[in-house]
Amino acid sequence: MIDYEELRIIRERRPASFEPPVKRYSIRWERSVDLAITAYYGAQAPTKEAVEQADFKQVMLAAFASDCGPASVEQGFFVDAAGQYNFVFVAYWLDPLRHERWEADSQLHAWWNDPIRLAGTIGLWREVLRVPIERMETLYAYPDYKVGIARCPPSTFTLTRNSGYFGAMRDRIPASAVDSLATAMAFPQPVKRHSAGTRWLVHVPKNLTVIRSGQYWAKCGGEQRTDYLVKMRPLLEKGTAHLGQYPEETGCLSMRLSRCVEAGGRERDESFNHAYFLSLAHLEEWSASHRTHLAIWRHAIEMMKAYGEKRELRTWHEVYVLPEGGQRFEYVNCHPRTGLLPYFEGSRLE
Amino acid sequence: MIDYEELRIIRERRPASFEPPVKRYSIRWERSVDLAITAYYGAQAPTKEAVEQADFKQVMLAAFASDCGPASVEQGFFVDAAGQYNFVFVAYWLDPLRHERWEADSQLHAWWNDPIRLAGTIGLWREVLRVPIERMETLYAYPDYKVGIARCPPSTFTLTRNSGYFGAMRDRIPASAVDSLATAMAFPQPVKRHSAGTRWLVHVPKNLTVIRSGQYWAKCGGEQRTDYLVKMRPLLEKGTAHLGQYPEETGCLSMRLSRCVEAGGRERDESFNHAYFLSLAHLEEWSASHRTHLAIWRHAIEMMKAYGEKRELRTWHEVYVLPEGGQRFEYVNCHPRTGLLPYFEGSRLE
Secondary structure: OOOHHHHOOOOOOOOOOOOOOOOOEEEEEOOOOOEEEEEEEEEEEOOHHHHHHOOHHHHHHHHHOOOOOOOEEEEEEEEOOOOOEEEEEEEEEOOHHHHHHHHHHOHHHHHHHOHHHHOOOOEEEEEEEEEEHHHEEEEEOOOOOOOHHHHOOOEEEEEOOOOOOOOHHHHHOHHHHOOOOOOOOOOOOOOOOOOOOOEEEEEOOOOOEEEEEEEEOOOOOHHHHHHHHHHHHHHHHHHHHHHHHOHHHHOEEEEEEEEEEOOOOOEEEEEEEEEEEOOHHHHHHHHHHOHHHHHHHHHHHHHHHHHHHHOOOEEEEEEEEOOOOOOEEEEEOOOOOOOOOOOOEEEEOO | OOOHHHHOOOOOOOOOOOOOOOOOEEEEEOOOOOEEEEEEEEEEEOOHHHHHHOOHHHHHHHHHOOOOOOOEEEEEEEEOOOOOEEEEEEEEEOOHHHHHHHHHHOHHHHHHHOHHHHOOOOEEEEEEEEEEHHHEEEEEOOOOOOOHHHHOOOEEEEEOOOOOOOOHHHHHOHHHHOOOOOOOOOOOOOOOOOOOOOEEEEEOOOOOEEEEEEEEOOOOOHHHHHHHHHHHHHHHHHHHHHHHHOHHHHOEEEEEEEEEEOOOOOEEEEEEEEEEEOOHHHHHHHHHHOHHHHHHHHHHHHHHHHHHHHOOOEEEEEEEEOOOOOOEEEEEOOOOOOOOOOOOEEEEOO
C-alpha cells in the first residue's frame, strides 16, 4: 500500500501532542496487501431447526475447505427484525483473485445459482465486501486475541497512536489523509421488494460504511464475568437495538448482533455486531454523541481503570468505508427486511 | 477524484521547462467521475456468416438499448490468431452501479448464462474492465473527433502539458504520481485450456495494462488518404503483427486490430487496436525502443510537420492500468487462443 501519511492533505483529527491514555492496537500486514474480501454468507428461516435441516451449512463448510478457500472463517447466528433465525459465516480473504477463483470453482457456484434455491422456506444472502486496505481500520484493546481480519496471516498487532479521542477512527483509516470519505446521498427511503421466490442484487453507494465489532468474554471470571453479563451486555444490546430501530435518525441501515458458535455448533462466550451506516460521518456522529454509545464508552473506561492489564474482556472492531462499485449484496428468497434489501437501487435477477 | 498532483511523491518524467512541440488533448470530466467500465463483448466463429446468423448481435443491441445501457457503444470485427472471425462491441459506462444493474437486469443475463451457449460453433467472450479514473489516460491529436471514452458525456477535451517525450503516457496517469504501477510478475507461461464447450474465467493480475488506440481516416482526401492507406496503415499493421507474434519479447499478451462498422453493418473508414500488456513498463519499453513503433512515430511526426492543422487523419488512444481484482474476463465455448484465455489463473465455471 502507498504511504498515505506521506500524501496527507487533510489535517488529522488528533490533537497536537496528544498521547493515548491507554494502549490500543491495530493490525499491520507483514507482506504487501492491497485489498481484502470480507464475505458474509447467510441463511434464514422462521426457525433454527429449518436452517439446520437445510444443506446450507454443509455446502458452505465443504466449499470453505476446498481450493482457494478463505484465510479465516467464523460462524454465528442472530434473530432479525422480522423474527427470523439467521445463520451466518464471516469469511476473509486477503487475495481477491483467490476469492474470485473460489466463488467460481467450487461446487458452491452451481449450488448457489440453482433455481431450486428460490423455492421453500430457506432464504440465502451474501454480502461480499471488496475493501482496499487504505479504506479500512481495526482496533483491538489487547494484542493477545486474534479475531476478525486479524485471523488472516500474516497479521501482526502494532500500537496505534490514534486512539482515545473523537476522530481517532477516521485517523486510523489511511485514505482519510487525502479523502473526506463523505456521502452525497440523503438517507434513502426504504422500499418493500417482492423478494420471496426471487433473487435480488442491491447496488450500494460509494462510502457506505461497515462496522464489525466483537465482544469475547470467555476468559472473564468472577466479578468481571458478572460485570459483563449484568452491566455491559445490556448496554450493548440497548445501543444495538437503538440503531436497529431508528435508521433514519442514526444513518444505520442494518444492524445485526450475532452470537458466535464453534465449528461443532456449540455457543461461544463471544458475539459481534455487524452494521451498515450510510457514511463514516454517521457512524462518528452516533459514537460521539448518542447516549446509548456514551453509556457503553463510559462503562468501558471505568472497567479499564478498575482492572487495567488484568481486564479479561476482549473487545475489538473493524471499520470499512466501501469504494464505488464492486460490492455484491445478493438476497435469494429472503424476506423484504433482510440486510440492505429495503434500500438503494436493486436488480431482480430471476 | 483526488488531486494526485497535490499528492505527488514520484518525480514526473517530464523534463524541466519542457514545452510540447505540438498540441495534444486529453479528456476531462465536467462532473465527478470515479470509475469507468469499459466492456468488450465478442462473438467468434470460423466464418463471418456464422456470427451473423447467430443471435449475438440482436441480443446485444437490444440489451444496449435497455434501461441502464451504456453511455456509448462502438462495433467492429477482426480475424484472430486462430483464423476465426470475431465481432466485438465496445461499451462504456461512467457509472459502475448502472453497469451492474444493466448486466443483472437485462435479458442479457439469462441469455448469456444459458447452458445452450456452450454448444455449437459460436464462441462468446467478455472482457469487462473496471478502471478507476486515476489509473487511466487518454490522448487525442485533435479536439474535433470524439471516440472511445470521450463519447461518454460529460467529457471535454483539454490541452495536456504531458506529450511529446518518452514517459508522457505515464505522467498522464494521475496515480503515477504516487505509485510505480509496476508488476511483480514474470511473463506467464501460456497454457492450452480445454475451452470448447466450457465457460472459463481468467483472473488477471494487478497492473495489467490495456491500450485501445484508434485511427479514423474518413475525412482524409487526396494525398492524405493515399498516405494513410499506402504508408501509415502498413506500418501500423506491421507493429500490430509484431506484438501479436512475440508476446514474451514484448510483454504483449493479446493484440487485436479491429475494423469499425456502422450500426447498420457497413465498414467505416476507422479501425482500432486493443491490446493487453503485462505492465505499463512493457508498453513503454516497446513504444520507446522498438523499430516497428519508431517507424510509426517517425511517420506520424513527418505528416504532422507536412500538414499541421490541415492534417485530416485522427488518431487517439486510451490506456488503463488495472487495479487488483474486480475485472471479468470470461470465455464461453471459445478456442484456446482467445484473448487472455491462455494466460494466468483460470476457473472453469461449467
